[in-house]
Amino acid sequence: xxxxxxxxxxxxxxxxxxxxxxxxxxxxxxxxxxxxxxxxxxxxxxxxxxxxxxxxxxxxxxxxxxxxxxxxxxxxxxxxxxxxxxxxxxxxxxxxxxxxxxxxxxxxxxxxxxxxxxxxxxxxxxxxxxxxxxxxxxxxxxxxxxxxxxxxxxxxxxxxxxxxxxxxxxxxxxxxxxxxxxxxxxxxxxxxxxxxxxxxxxxxxxxxxxxxxxxxxxxxxxxxxxxxxxxxxxxxxxxxxxxx
Ligand code: HEC
Ligand code: HEC
Numbered sequence: 411x412x413x414x415x416x417x418x419x420x421x422x423x424x425x426x427x428x429x430x431x432x433x434x435x436x437x438x439x440x441x442x443x444x445x446x447x448x449x450x451x452x453x454x455x456x457x458x459x460x461x462x463x464x465x466x467x468x469x470x471x472x473x474x475x476x477x478x479x480x481x482x483x484x485x486x487x488x489x490x491x492x493x494x495x496x497x498x499x500x501x502x503x504x505x506x507x508x509x510x511x512x513x514x515x516x517x518x519x520x521x522x523x524x525x526x527x528x529x530x531x532x533x534x535x536x537x538x539x540x541x542x543x544x545x546x547x548x549x550x551x552x553x554x555x556x557x558x559x560x561x562x563x564x565x566x567x568x569x570x571x572x573x574x575x576x577x578x579x580x581x582x583x584x585x586x587x588x589x590x591x592x593x594x595x596x597x598x599x600x601x602x603x604x605x606x607x608x609x610x611x612x613x614x615x616x617x618x619x620x621x622x623x624x625x626x627x628x629x630x631x632x633x634x635x636x637x638x639x640x641x642x643x644x645x646x647x648x649x650x651x652x653x654x
Pocket of ligand 2: 627
């Protein structure tokens, strides 16, 4: 909103009425000083609101052009190209992963072809664009995961017990410990990531402090038990305790 004082009362009033939500109020305030104070406050708030909306719109466009092909139009993942769910993940987690892909503490291991693919998409993304995308993705509703046929969810619940200290009782995530939500993630992706931690393809890089802590926690899990945990996680995502 560009309002130049001294251009005549009627003109800047008209401009404010058009460009801020305070237009009607300005029409009934007769004192110029009062109108100016009101306009200033309204202008500031309108500017903030417009700024946030503009950031969201930009992030949405960036997402559609740079990310949607692999992560789905609404961030709900695309199994055909190994792209996980991003909708509803916490912004802080997304930002850190993007930083990891960009700087190479994630997706730089040749035993991790999917991570390398994602790394190629992240190298040109600067931190500010990553932050805007992350903030926008956090606001999208997370999908309900598919049911997992091959795992025993009851056994998975027991195996998951030690994980709850970081990922939460219902796998809803714990931002203070940098642990992401798992309940609404695609089961095939949870399966692959847990295996990658166990065998040391993820979380083994010296600069990946959080990944290293997760790797240490994964090492007691047998590869054959991963499917049970994944089945339980998917039940949480679809159950009454599903994350809204
Ligand atoms: C060419 C396909 C492709 C494109 C384009 C792509 N990604 Fe990815 N992305 C992937 C794959 C595959 C993975 C899974 C990597 C793995 O298995 O470790 C991934 C993983 C991620 C993760 C980690 C999720 C998690 O739960 O840890 C984030 C965050 C992410 N992508 C964000 C983005 C953003 C933002 C964009 C757009 C700037 C983008 N991706 C573009 C393929 C892609
Ligand atoms: C000490 C805390 C801690 C414990 C205990 C823990 N995790 Fe994690 N987990 C993390 C953190 C932190 C991350 C994120 C790592 C990163 O930033 O790359 C993570 C990431 C993950 C991911 C990848 C999610 C994604 O979107 O890519 C999976 C899957 C996972 N954990 C499953 C488990 C399971 C199953 C257990 C129990 C066997 C477990 N975790 C125990 C802290 C923990």
